[in-house]
Amino acid sequence: MNSEIKQRIEQIKNGEIPKGYKKGKLGIVPEDWEEVCFSSLFTSNSDYTDDLEKYPLYSLTIEDGITAKTDRYNRAHLVKKENSYKIVRPNDYAYNPMNIRFGAVARHKGDTPVAVSGYYDIFTTVHPSDLTFMDNFLTCGVMITYYNKVSTGSLVEKQRVHFSDFLKFSLPLPPLAERERIAKILSAQDKVIECYEKKIEQLKRMKKYYLQNMFPKRGETVPKIRFKGFTNPWEQRKLGEVFVEYSEKGHEELPPLTIIQGKGTILREESDRNLIYDKSGLKNYKLVNQDDFILHLRSFEGGLEMANTQGIVSPAYHIFHGNNSDTKFYYPFFRSKYFISVLLKPHVYGIRDGKSIDVEGMKSIYIPCPSIEEQNKIGDFFSELDNLITLHQRKLEEEKKKKKALQQLLLTGIVRVLS
Template sequence: MDKTPNIRFKGFTDPWEQRKLGEVFKERSERANGDEELLSVTIGNGVIRQADSDKRNTASEDKSNYKIVRKGDVPYNSMRMWQGAVGNSEYDGIVSPAYTVLIPTKEANGKFFMELFKKESTLQIFQRWSQGLTSDTWNLKYPALSTIQFYMPSVDEQNIIAEYFAKLDNLITLHQRKCDETKTLKKYMLQKMFPKKGENVPEIRFSGFTDPWEQRKFSDVFEEYSEKKHEELPPLTIIQGGGTILREESDRSLQYDKNSLPGYKMVKKNDFIVHLRSFEGGLEKANSDGIISPAYHTFHGNNTDSRFYYPFFRSRRFIDVLLKPHVYGIRDGKSIDIAGMKTIMIPVPSYEEQQKIGEYIESLDNLITLHQRKCDNLKEVKKYMLQNMFPRKKK
């Protein structure tokens, strides 16, 4: 194995030293007094307060046997260490007696080792060292963990690597939080910008719009069409909640006979599609011109803004209340009675108000996409740096 990583910070040139974990971590064995805060160690989020967890608290009332955790400690779930259930604690508190609590010595930075411990190659080592007959009983206690050897840099280099990953984590958290907040805002605004049942005006409207919304039959607003023999257009695939993508860009392994393409239906950009799962996910919108399965139904709206109607056709009110009476069959064999669906009464504000609402929803969607893309890109950066800022096995 290489003794130095591919990427290093300026000023660090010494080879990393192979040492046992027991040389840089000691085990904390202090027990609880009973009034400490209960902590949990998760695979995805490290150490969190139990009060912040969405899992039910299964801790016993008697916590005298629980283990003390101090800020900076590295507690881990002994039965899930091979899955990455470890974290560098930002809190004082207590954890289950089934956990192991590591105390970093002055030669160890807890954050650095948390990143090392979550690497895929490290998890494979922890799995090999775990004791037990099956994955349900695998257990990695301190005596075994303390003998495992890793290449480690000086604590100064550990500190700067840990600081770098902490900054990356903060950026990822920031963009994920902004993404989640924007999703919450969108959900709230969609509830307020469409009239409630039995009402003809929404609670929140843009300035200048005061007329009541009309209610019209679906078929009075959207017209079904079925045009075939357009094999010059690209085949499209439905992405539930995401509209359509080119079939050749899909990561699904979709097999189809190209000789059957003349029988596919043409769909125009921004028109709506009733697909095989619309009974549970609502209607989808074409993101481009193309051709789709002949089993689907296509609809075009005159003087309508698809950005306005798309969230309505995917809302729980449309799917669970308005569409449900026109769904027949059981389980995965469910289908939609298209003739019945066409009789559904849908809201119809003026085209100008549809545009205003559609533009606003689109701006929120763009913000969500922006923050999610930044978050995903930062995760890829972190993945790459984790692969290159730690020594690798020689090929």
């Protein structure tokens, strides 16, 4: 970033208008950016259907855009009349009038038409070359601010942006040629992000494959894949024999820990969750030592977690210490689909968020027990694989931050992309 751009950013931060810029509806923008009415940029595509066999039902989420319905987002049972679904064709946009204030607008990037809730508004760009630019512009920070400014409704939680008002927006935009050049830069960054996402998925598939093949199948005593030098059959022992439960309280001098599914524990003070608790109650919290396992409130869906450091946790949790066992070996096993869905499931009772685990029943589960040397080998292998996944996830987050920075600079005109 050159000194001229840095100076421009500093001026804007201080509320000054740099030379060649003006104050518009979206903030400070280049003087040559003219206001463009959205009715000249977008056109409505509101076709209804009740044929969910021909048009599969999709959701619109802020995180994933237009995505296939899951049980979590399935609201089909709430629809009370026919013809209540709208067709979304490839490259159509859908937005939720009530949630566009939070970024709920996205383009359908699939190859076939789908159906979404009839509550959504559907539109597409007049200029096909505008698609990538609008993917970024419609959800950027200044637009989120603008949606909140112009949304209507007597109750804040029900405020919305009607499509008729959306088409009346008249906002400063770069000329079409510059929009295309901006889109090209952001598209290149998207490809970098996509590469890291594909690599992470590849590594996760690899981990899943090895989990399925480096542990014996049900009723078997040897895995399909083994390290050289190991030939003995694996023992099967009860979980409660390999891991002993303990409950030790009165350690309020130790830091309280928070469970993060798939990541073990972190210091509660470092958690982004706004947890309020009575510090006088810490004397009743349970001690957990590093590398010990924790049976927590959501273990029925994510398996056991492992303590990354020594600390104290909620008295509602159960703590297990392994004797002559490698936690790096057992951690991926205790979080595997086989353990959660096959071995643990018979000991889960209750419904929905009221589910709990019968601890004594869990202790009776037979788990694999190879020699400690083989445990070490397998544990180190999965630990290195997890470290590689984490490394790529960090790089992915860095690239996503770069994209946000590019969006901030390019979509506001702080950095120009001129021919």
